[in-house]
Amino acid sequence: GQxxxxxxxxxxxxxxxxxxxxxxxxxxxxGLSWYxxxxxxxxxxxxxxxxxxxxxxxxxxxxxxRSDSYGYLLLQELQMKDSASYxxxxxxxxxxxKLIFGSGTRLLVRP
Amino acid sequence: xxxxxxxxKFRVLKTGQSMTLLCAQDMNHEYMYWYxxxxxxxxxxxxxSVGEGTTAKGEVPDGYNxxxxxxQNFLLGLESAAPSQTSVYFCASSPTGRRNEQFFGPGTRxxxx
Numbered sequence: 001g002q003x004x005x006x007x008x009x010x011x012x013x014x015x016x017x018x019x020x021x022x023x024x025x026x027x028x029x030x031g032l033s034w035y036x037x038x039x040x041x042x043x044x045x046x047x048x049x050x051x052x053x054x055x056x057x058x059x060x061x062x063x064x065x066r067s068d069s070y071g072y073l074l075l076q077e078l079q080m081k082d083s084a085s086y087x088x089x090x091x092x093x094x095x096x097x098k099l100i101f102g103s104g105t106r107l108l109v110r111p
Numbered sequence: 112x113x114x115x116x117x118x119x120k121f122r123v124l125k126t127g128q129s130m131t132l133l134c135a136q137d138m139n140h141e142y143m144y145w146y147x148x149x150x151x152x153x154x155x156x157x158x159x160s161v162g163e164g165t166t167a168k169g170e171v172p173d174g175y176n177x178x179x180x181x182x183q184n185f186l187l188g189l190e191s192a193a194p195s196q197t198s199v200y201f202c203a204s205s206p207t208g209r210r211n212e213q214f215f216g217p218g219t220r221x222x223x224x
Binding site: 031033041044045048050098100101103 | 153161
């Protein structure tokens with residue numbers, strides 16, 4: 001089976017940098033994704049890592065280490081609008097059409 | 112482009128009633144999915160479809176049925192609603208070759224009394 005672990009809550013100050021970690025266990029591996037969801041809203045895709053290393057998209061970066069079954073989402077220059085829940089998700093070889101989501105990390109950005 | 116739309120946005124049912132949730136996408140995506148999200152939890156896959164006329168079970172399929180008669184539509188049915196099915200339901204779609212990038216609809220908030 002598959003399982004993902006991420007912290008339930010993180011708090012940071014506006015303008016700061018925050019890292020949200022995700023560890024996973026899968027029988028195979030087809031990549032790690034990150035999604036953002038504001039309260040009452042729909043999840044939106046942020047990033048995807050299929051290979052080891054860092055992917056950067058503006059203020060957001062995502063990192064993957066397949067040997068450690070670990071990834072993280074890095075948010076820089078935090079803004080109040082970044083307050084949301086962030087989910088990591090994996091797609092594995094045994095169920096390649098399915099994304100399995102973690103339970104989410106709630107990020108609270110304070111002034 | 113409307114993206115992914117869901118109908119209805121809200122619904123209250125009594126135990127034992129039935130209903131159908133409609134999902135439509137105008138992006139010509141092959142893959143479509145139905146998830147449920149309970150408070151403070153991640154998304155759990157109910158059923159999915161890899162193309163018109165095909166459906167498959169996800170993690171939590173019991174009590175739900177689906178159909179994909181047209182490529183752009185994916186219907187989720189509850190035959191006999193139970194309070195345990197109170198949840199927010201999200202539909203999503205993804206294109207071939209980019210299955211990690213899913214596009215979500217706005218959700219349907221369902222309460223079963």
